[in-house]
Amino acid sequence: MAKIRLLLxxxxxxxRGGLRMLLENEADLVIVGEAGSGQxxxxxxxxxxxxxxxxxxxxxxxxxxxxxxxxxxxxPKMAVVALTIHEDQQYFFEMLQVGASAYVPKRAAPDxxxxxIRAANRGETxxxxxxxxxxxxxxxxxxxxxxxGGENLAMSGxxxxxxxxxxxxxxxxxxxxxxxxxxxxxxxVARHRENLMGxxxxxxxxxxxxxxxxxxxxxx
Numbered sequence: 001m002a003k004i005r006l007l008l009x010x011x012x013x014x015x016r017g018g019l020r021m022l023l024e025n026e027a028d029l030v031i032v033g034e035a036g037s038g039q040x041x042x043x044x045x046x047x048x049x050x051x052x053x054x055x056x057x058x059x060x061x062x063x064x065x066x067x068x069x070x071x072x073x074x075x076p077k078m079a080v081v082a083l084t085i086h087e088d089q090q091y092f093f094e095m096l097q098v099g100a101s102a103y104v105p106k107r108a109a110p111d112x113x114x115x116x117i118r119a120a121n122r123g124e125t126x127x128x129x130x131x132x133x134x135x136x137x138x139x140x141x142x143x144x145x146x147x148x149g150g151e152n153l154a155m156s157g158x159x160x161x162x163x164x165x166x167x168x169x170x171x172x173x174x175x176x177x178x179x180x181x182x183x184x185x186x187x188x189v190a191r192h193r194e195n196l197m198g199x200x201x202x203x204x205x206x207x208x209x210x211x212x213x214x215x216x217x218x219x220x
Contacts, residue, residue, distance in 0.1 A: 003030040004121045007050035009041035009067065010034075010083075011060050015106075019054065019083075022110050029117065038062035045071055045078060051121050054113075055100070057084040057091055065094050072099035079120035083113065102126035124174050162196040165189060 006029060008016045016034045023029045032048045035041035038059045045053060053071060057064035068080045081102040082095045095103055101120035104113050105128055116126035158166065161182070168178045175189040182189070 003028055004052060004117060005030055005032045005048070005050045006117070007032060007041065007044055007048060007053045008034045009038070009053055009059065009064065010056040011036050011058070015056075023114070023117075026114060029114070036060075038064070038067040041067050042070055042074075045075060049075075050078065052079045052081055052101075052117050054083050054117070055080050057082060057086050057095070065091070065098055068095060068100055069098040079123075081113070081116050081120050081126075104128050119174050122174070126174075157199050158196055162192050162199075165192040166196050169193060 006023060008019055008031060010016050010019070013036070016036075020031050020034075024031060032050055033044040035044050038061050041053065041055070041059075044050075053068075055064045055068055059067065064082065064084070068082070071078055071080060079101045080095075080099065081104060082091075082100045083104050083106060084091065085106050086092075087105050092103055101123075102116035102125060104116050104126070108128055112128060116128075119126040164182060165178060168181065173181075175186045175193070178184075178189045179186045
């Protein structure tokens, strides 16, 4: 079994040590490096080519948001999981916008972080459940913007199965979880996802989640 190679980026050695003890108990995870600053994270990412970077937002030389932006520019396929004490809207949306695949509070249960890492490695997105309220709040302020006839027409163009997949993806379910629930293959889920995002003109998971909330597929 191929292991998921991880790089830890956090300025607290105690935190990195705790994460190492936690994550290396998992048979499919291995930590290949640790960084105590943003610049060191960028350098180690280039040297070690990890699959997933566990990124703190508060680093001594630059923000984890800026580090993530540079990482994704240099290594588009490298996944970033934000692990942070910050749970406010500003940091949450900025990390999604620069390309983070997951956003997990440090107060989360260990299983949530491990689930986020595995989802990110598969090219999926994990959003910690309690943060859904931020997406809802964002939509309540934008509900009148850009929601005209064209959007309604796009929604009507989705098949019932595509609407089911859209709703489940936006709720944070992985392709595998959706496949089990709908009794279809993960490959079929991926095809539905690609089709529906093309029809709706969406480009990433953040837009997908927001769209689903605005159309009532996810209820506040």
